[in-house]
Amino acid sequence: MDERRKFLEIYLNDHLAGATGGVELVRRSRSSNEGTPLGEFLERLEEELVEDRSTLVGIVGDLELDAKRYKQAVAWTGEKLGRLKPNARMIESSPLSRVVELEALLAGVHGKLGLWRALSVVAEAEPVLARVGLPSLIRRAERQREELEHFRIGAVEGTFSRA
Numbered sequence: 001m002d003e004r005r006k007f008l009e010i011y012l013n014d015h016l017a018g019a020t021g022g023v024e025l026v027r028r029s030r031s032s033n034e035g036t037p038l039g040e041f042l043e044r045l046e047e048e049l050v051e052d053r054s055t056l057v058g059i060v061g062d063l064e065l066d067a068k069r070y071k072q073a074v075a076w077t078g079e080k081l082g083r084l085k086p087n088a089r090m091i092e093s094s095p096l097s098r099v100v101e102l103e104a105l106l107a108g109v110h111g112k113l114g115l116w117r118a119l120s121v122v123a124e125a126e127p128v129l130a131r132v133g134l135p136s137l138i139r140r141a142e143r144q145r146e147e148l149e150h151f152r153i154g155a156v157e158g159t160f161s162r163a
Helices: 003-032 037-062 069-082 095-122 127-131 134-160
Strands: none
Touching (some): 003 095, 037 095, 037 127
């Protein structure tokens, strides 16, 4: 494998690990916010993140690159360990947890947007990428980012602006 493809394999696997952690995080956050407008949004976001992760798995396969399962396992485990952080509450999540989770999801969606944009640049050298629908993936990530920011600001106000 030439160096360029090796770099692409590493890059895609790093994003695949991030997508794995993101799916786990949105699932946890959704379950903590059931029955609220945020919970409804996170339910839709979860479906989209699962689809995006599947698209990424397909890209890795179509490019005949190796998916490094250990990186995905590390991301999955890291998300689970991240739940152990102090949040000013002993058992249940706190409003601060919501802020931190939304910020982490926002960072992940921003990274995914960077991935789709980078793959758009690479698509000329890798024709299989032209079939993926990168422009629609970019638009979806931009929408996800805007919606997450809306809910993040609401969570910040609810957590830090109480009298």
